[in-house]
Amino acid sequence: xxxxxxxxxxxxxxxxxxxxxxxxxxxxxxxxxxxxxxxxxxxxxxxxxxxxxxxxxxxxxxxxxxxxxxxxxxxxxxxxxxxxxxxxxxxxxxxxxxxxxxxxxxxxxxxxxxxxxxxxxxxxxxxxxxxxxxxxxxxxxxxxxxxxxxxxxxxxxxxxxxxxxxxxxxxxxxxxxxxxxxxxxxxxxxxxxxxxxxxxxxxxxxxxxxxxxxxxxxxxxxxxxxxxxxxxxxxxxxxxxxxxxxxxxxxxxxxxxxxxxxxxxxxxxxxxxxxxxxxxxxxxxxxxxxxxxxxxxxxxxxxxxxxxxxxxxxxxxxxxxxxxxxxxxxxxxxxxxxxxxxxxxxxxxxxxxxxxxxxxxxxxxxxxxxxxxxxxxxxxxxxxxxxxxxxxxxxxxxxxxxxxxxxxxxxxxxxxxxxxxxxxxxxxxxxxxxxxxxxxxxxxxxxxxxxxxxxxxxxxxxxxxxxxxxxxxxxxxxxxxxxxxxxxxxxxxxxxxxxxxxxxxxxxxx
Numbered sequence: 290x291x292x293x294x295x296x297x298x299x300x301x302x303x304x305x306x307x308x309x310x311x312x313x314x315x316x317x318x319x320x321x322x323x324x325x326x327x328x329x330x331x332x333x334x335x336x337x338x339x340x341x342x343x344x345x346x347x348x349x350x351x352x353x354x355x356x357x358x359x360x361x362x363x364x365x366x367x368x369x370x371x372x373x374x375x376x377x378x379x380x381x382x383x384x385x386x387x388x389x390x391x392x393x394x395x396x397x398x399x400x401x402x403x404x405x406x407x408x409x410x411x412x413x414x415x416x417x418x419x420x421x422x423x424x425x426x427x428x429x430x431x432x433x434x435x436x437x438x439x440x441x442x443x444x445x446x447x448x449x450x451x452x453x454x455x456x457x458x459x460x461x462x463x464x465x466x467x468x469x470x471x472x473x474x475x476x477x478x479x480x481x482x483x484x485x486x487x488x489x490x491x492x493x494x495x496x497x498x499x500x501x502x503x504x505x506x507x508x509x510x511x512x513x514x515x516x517x518x519x520x521x522x523x524x525x526x527x528x529x530x531x532x533x534x535x536x537x538x539x540x541x542x543x544x545x546x547x548x549x550x551x552x553x554x555x556x557x558x559x560x561x562x563x564x565x566x567x568x569x570x571x572x573x574x575x576x577x578x579x580x581x582x583x584x585x586x587x588x589x590x591x592x593x594x595x596x597x598x599x600x601x602x603x604x605x606x607x608x609x610x611x612x613x614x615x616x617x618x619x620x621x622x623x624x625x626x627x628x629x630x631x632x633x634x635x636x637x638x639x640x641x642x643x644x645x646x647x648x649x650x651x652x653x654x655x656x657x658x659x660x661x662x663x664x665x666x667x668x669x670x671x672x673x674x675x676x677x678x679x680x681x682x683x684x685x686x687x688x689x690x691x692x693x694x695x696x697x698x699x700x701x702x703x704x705x706x707x708x709x710x711x712x713x714x715x716x717x718x719x720x721x722x723x724x725x726x727x728x729x730x731x732x733x734x735x736x737x738x739x740x741x742x743x744x745x746x747x748x749x750x751x752x753x754x755x756x757x758x759x760x761x762x763x764x765x766x767x768x769x770x771x772x773x774x775x776x777x778x779x780x781x782x783x784x785x786x787x788x789x790x791x792x793x794x795x796x797x798x799x
Contacts, residue, residue, distance in 0.1 A: 307532045308334045310788060311523055313510050313550070314539035315339035316346020317774055318762045320498040321781030322537050327501060329789050336531060337502055338523065340509035340732040345495040346541075347733060348774075354578045354627045354723060357606035358490040361574050361725035364604065364633075366487070367773045368480025373782070374494070374774040375485065381497055384488040388589045391454060395663055396446075397595035411446040418443070419455055422475035425468075433742050434471065435463035446594065453592045453599035460736040460772065461570045462638035470740030470770045477769035484590075486604055491774075509732065513538075514553040515758040535758055537784045542567050542751075542765035543734040556755065563747035567765050571728035572637040572736035573644055575656050578628025578721050583664055583714035593663075597644075597655045598634035601663075605630065627721035632660065637736055645726050653722055660715035737772040738765040752780070757791060760784040 310326055312319045315337045323337050343349075350358035366385070369375040378385065394403040394412060403409055418441065434456065438448055448463070456463045459471075487493075508529065513536060514522040521536045540550065546564045555561075575598065582603075590602040634656050636644060644652060710717040727736050741747075752766040762784040767776035 305530045305532050306336070308336045309533065310335045310535050310537065311521065311531055311533035312337045312537045312539060313513075313523070314346065314763070315344040315499070315504050315506070316539060316541075316763070316777065317348060317495065317498065318764065318777040318781040319346075319537070319539035320344065320495065320502065321778045322539065322762055322785045323502050323781075324498050324500075325782045325785035326788065329785060335503065336533075337504040338508045338510055338525075338531065339504055339506045340540075342506050344499055344504060344506070345492060346777075347727070347737065348491045348495050349725075350490040350492050351576075351723060351725075354576060354721070355631045356608035356626060356629065358492065359576055359631055359633075359723075360490060360604075361576065361723070362727075363491060363774060364486070364602070366485035367775075368478070369483060369485055370479060370481040372480045372775045373778040375480075377497070377778065378485075378487060378494060381494065383493070385485040386488075388484045388486065390458075390482065390484045390590060391592040392590040393588065393592075394450075395591050395593045395596070397593055397659075397662075400662065402591075411444065411450060414443065415447050415450040415454060418447075418451070419471075419475075422472050423478075425472045425475075427469060427472045427476065427745075429469065429472075431467055431469040431742055431745060433464050434466035434468055437468045438463070449594040450592075453594050457599045457635070457637050457640075459739040460572055460637040461568060461739040462640065465568050465570060465638060465739065465741065467568075467740045467742040467744055469745040473745065474740055474770035478771070480773075480775065486589075488607060490606070510550055512551045512553065513759070515756065517756050517758065521758055535760065535788055537760045537762055537781075537788070539762045539781065539784075541733050541735065541763065542569050542738050544732060547734070549732075552759075559750055560753070560755075563750035566741060566744040566747040567738050567751065568741035568744060569735040569738045569765065570638045571641050571645070571726065571734075572635065573641045573727070574725040575634035575636075575652060576723045576725070577632050577634070577653070577656065577660075577715070577719060578626075579630050579632065579715070579718040580628055580720050581718050582630045583710065583718055584632070591663075593659070596663075597659045598636050599640070600635045601632055601660070602635070603630075603632050632715075634659075641726075641736075642728075645728065649724055652724060653719075657713075657715045657719055661713045664714045666711040666714075738770075739772060740770050752783075754787060754791075760787055 310333055312323045312335065319337055323335050326333055326335050347362045349362040350360050352358050366372065366374055366378070389405050392405055394405075394407065394409075395401070396403070403412065418438070434451065435448070438451055443451070452463050456466050459466055509526045510523050511526045512524040515536070521533045523531045523533065523536065538545070538550075542564060544550070584603055588603050590600065592600050728734055748766055748770065749768050752761050752768070754760045762780040764772050764776040764780065766780050769776070
């Protein structure tokens with residue numbers, strides 16, 4: 290090889306790739322934006338730049354706990370009427386099961402179960418208050434939902450139900466839940482109240498969206514330089530560079546708010562203020578695997594008051610086929626699963642922050658104690674050695690729960706014996722688990738945006754394009770204050786539409 294060949298190779302290595310559109314983030318919104326561009330303007334060259342080593346963003350499932358991949362991110366479709374995510378999974382041929390929300394109620398202090406159609410006055414009152422949100426005046430002074438409920442004079446049980454049913458579902462506490470944006474969300478929600486559970490992991494929808502796209506993983510964008518004349522220059526943390534005519538920013542609001550990406554010139558103060566106004570707390574999923582089911586077969590979801598975890602759900606899926614062994618493996622041992630069924634505890638907001646400070650062992654102990662209390666045989670409730678808040682307990686013989694750390698942050702239960710399944714049904718069947726703390730995801734750092742005190746109109750400001758070069762998408766930019774998967778899809782499609790229509794003077798309605 291002569292020096293001329295060497296120089297050519299060096300120059301080729303230094304050539305900066307150029308695209309028509311660069312999409313920052315391979316979550317659902319980013320993939321939808323790229324896919325919409327691919328379909329509407331196939332002549333455009335599009336690349337998706339993903340900071341992490343996987344696609345899907347907050348859609349995430351893990352293997353090895355149950356005979357199916359377990360969702361540690363979103364698990365349900367919220368509403369099906371006119372929903373883009375419902376249309377997507379229908380197009381994929383997914384079968385779906387419908388469930389009401391909440392399915393059941395559990396009052397921890399009284400150790401009492403109620404069905405979803407209960408005429409309990411406290412349950413009726415909390416649904417009445419939130420059901421009237423769509424009729425309220427959106428221009429009213431803003432306040433937290435807790436302050437709003439206090440002014441209405443609700444009792445402690447109604448306040449607890451509001452936290453467990455509504456605030457926890459929104460991904461925050463009552464103190465952080467804003468009334469004006471809650472009114473706006475209620476007035477714009479048109480998808481119905483049914484929950485849909487797919488016959489496969491939501492990762493299947495992510496993979497479907499990613500078909501045919503160029504995605505660069507482990508490419509965290511650190512700087513975005515943009516101008517009307519020169520287009521956009523994107524630089525990664527490792528100093529790799531991509532050039533594009535336009536860019537779509539789909540990163541979570543936490544990443545934008547915390548300044549992970551430097552924009553040159555800086556984004557306007559109004560846009561930065563909007564980003565700071567949109568709240569996004571964290572969420573924990575406590576996944577417990579069990580060797581057998583100890584709950585009713587028709588139980589899907591239970592909202593709990595005065596307990597360690599405010600919501601527990603029980604979902605099953607068709608078993609996934611085992612992984613195909615590598616060609617060199619002969620008679621490989623079947624993969625070991627932690628359990629046959631799972632129960633998942635979901636907690637968000639301040640309560641999630643508090644629980645996350647506890648040792649993992651204590652988190653499992655307290656969640657199992659809650660399940661023991663909830664599902665102990667009725668005549669044995671007095672024997673359960675824990676209080677209704679799930680404060681942590683030993684089994685009937687004083688044995689402590691012992692956990693062994695496995696790969697992928699799994700925990701396997703070992704060394705617990707002689708536990709009565711009547712008194713401690715959860716502890717007796719427990720075989721291991723996993724705790725997913727979304728605050729620990731470095732490129733996400735939280736759950737999803739929520740109606741925020743002082744956040745009214747911020748999402749519209751955040752979603753506005755900049756100089757015809759930068760476009761914004763992601764659930765936090767949805768004007769309807771919709772933190773669900775359909776918002777991610779809709780805003781990704783909106784950004785793609787804005788790019789395609791920018792030379793035609795057409796305005797997107799989203």
